[in-house]
Amino acid sequence: MDCRHLESVYELFLLGALLEEDSLQLQEHLSLGCEHCLERLKEAARTVYLLSLAAKPVAPGPKAKANLLRQVKGK
Amino acid sequence: MPNSGNSGFSKPSRGGDAELRREDLLARVAGGDVEALASLYDQFAPTLMGMLVRILSSKLDAESGLQEVFLRLWKEAPELARAKGSVAAWLVLMARQIGLERVRAKRAGKAVAAPSRGLPGRRKAGKPADSRIDSRAVERKAGEHAPGELDLHSGFLLAAPRTWLPRPEDIALAEARLDLLQRAFDQMPKPQRRSLELAVFEAYNESEIAAQLGEPLGKVSAGLRAALTFLRHRQHAVLGTWTADI
Numbered sequence: 504m505d506c507r508h509l510e511s512v513y514e515l516f517l518l519g520a521l522l523e524e525d526s527l528q529l530q531e532h533l534s535l536g537c538e539h540c541l542e543r544l545k546e547a548a549r550t551v552y553l554l555s556l557a558a559k560p561v562a563p564g565p566k567a568k569a570n571l572l573r574q575v576k577g578k
Numbered sequence: 579m580p581n582s583g584n585s586g587f588s589k590p591s592r593g594g595d596a597e598l599r600r601e602d603l604l605a606r607v608a609g610g611d612v613e614a615l616a617s618l619y620d621q622f623a624p625t626l627m628g629m630l631v632r633i634l635s636s637k638l639d640a641e642s643g644l645q646e647v648f649l650r651l652w653k654e655a656p657e658l659a660r661a662k663g664s665v666a667a668w669l670v671l672m673a674r675q676i677g678l679e680r681v682r683a684k685r686a687g688k689a690v691a692a693p694s695r696g697l698p699g700r701r702k703a704g705k706p707a708d709s710r711i712d713s714r715a716v717e718r719k720a721g722e723h724a725p726g727e728l729d730l731h732s733g734f735l736l737a738a739p740r741t742w743l744p745r746p747e748d749i750a751l752a753e754a755r756l757d758l759l760q761r762a763f764d765q766m767p768k769p770q771r772r773s774l775e776l777a778v779f780e781a782y783n784e785s786e787i788a789a790q791l792g793e794p795l796g797k798v799s800a801g802l803r804a805a806l807t808f809l810r811h812r813q814h815a816v817l818g819t820w821t822a823d824i
Contacts, residue, residue: 511803514810515784517671519678520777520802522784533742544742549752550809552667552744553759554778555674558632560588560624567641568619571648575612 506532506539513540513547518554586760589753590625590666601746604665608655618665619648626673632779633677634684643676650676663743678781748817755816762812770805773798 509529515521516529533540600621606614626647630640650672651658651665658668752759766774776787788798 511807514806515777515802517674518777519675519781520783520787541742545744545748546810546813548667548671548742549744549748550806550813551674551778552664552670552749553752553756553813554763554774554809555629555670556588556590556625556756557586557763558625558628558779560628561631561637561640563623563627563641563644564637567644568616568623571619571645572612572616574645574649575615575652 506537509540510543513543514550517544517547517551588625589756590622599746600665601659601662604655605659607651608659615648615652618651618669622666622669626669629670629673629779630677633674633681633781639680640677643673643680646676647673658740661740661743662745663740664746664749666746666749667744668740674781681781751817752813758816759813762809762816765812766805766808770801770808773802774805777802 509532512521512525512529516526521529529540533544600618603614603618607618623644627640627644630643631637634640634643647669651669654668658665763771773787773791776782776790777784780790782790784799784802785795787802788795791798
């Protein structure tokens with residue numbers, strides 16, 4: 504896969520919005536260790552992080568944290 | 579991104595542990611410190627919960643997903659700390675992934691069982707992740723999904739080394755300039771913003787977005803790519819990679 508055709512797909516890949524065939528091709532390319540693409544993926548991860556902050560925060564239920572910690576401590 | 583369930587961008591709270599850097603907390607979690615995990619939970623749970631409620635349209639399902647995020651963090655912390663990537667970015671991406679898997683399973687009519695009471699054992703530091711590791715495997719009823727059916731992103735997100743994770747300082751800089759970034763998002767053409775919202779919060783892929791909007795796939799794909807290119811350029815401006823008037 505030619506990196507020049509990938510410039511606009513990294514964010515869609517991390518969002519899970521890329522079509523499956525394209526996503527598999529990108530993963531295959533990334534598995535080769537392409538430094539340019541990994542760097543772009545890093546930038547895309549920041550964008551996805553920021554986009555996700557647009558959701559209104561919601562407090563979990565009062566027992567959620569205690570349930571989590573109980574599970575972790577049980578191990 | 580003005581839409582129901584959105585309130586403008588808000589960075590995760592640092593709670594009562596403002597003096598403790600997130601990555602320090604991650605290092606402590608990697609060492610088995612439950613209180614450090616609780617501190618990260620306090621900082622990020624409302625943000626992650628907000629995302630999961632938007633994606634899953636259910637507070638109950640979102641709480642279940644939230645729990646899975648932090649159980650995975652407990653398990654993955656040694657490897658994550660070694661990678662020196664941003665724990666904030668990892669948490670958000672993992673929460674997205676879990677939400678995406680679950681909503682797609684729902685849409686496909688596949689029931690997802692309640693989380694197992696058991697907790698997968700922690701992976702030893704330095705041991706590469708198995709791309710097939712997926713907590714859903716212990717959550718689902720036997721035979722519900724064959725391994726080959728696991729979401730194709732899970733393996734990538736869980737694989738080590740995570741050299742593609744943003745650095746903590748990059749995330750901190752982006753958060754410090756969140757108001758400027760909000761303006762950039764607001765400047766996006768409405769049709770593109772709507773497509774992006776469907777991808778970010780409804781977990782639809784390009785083809786599904788096209789179907790939702792009744793638009794040709796090519797037009798939707800081009801619009802999404804243009805929107806994300808626009809955001810990337812604006813981020814470069816806001817974060818100082820190059821200057822531009824926004």
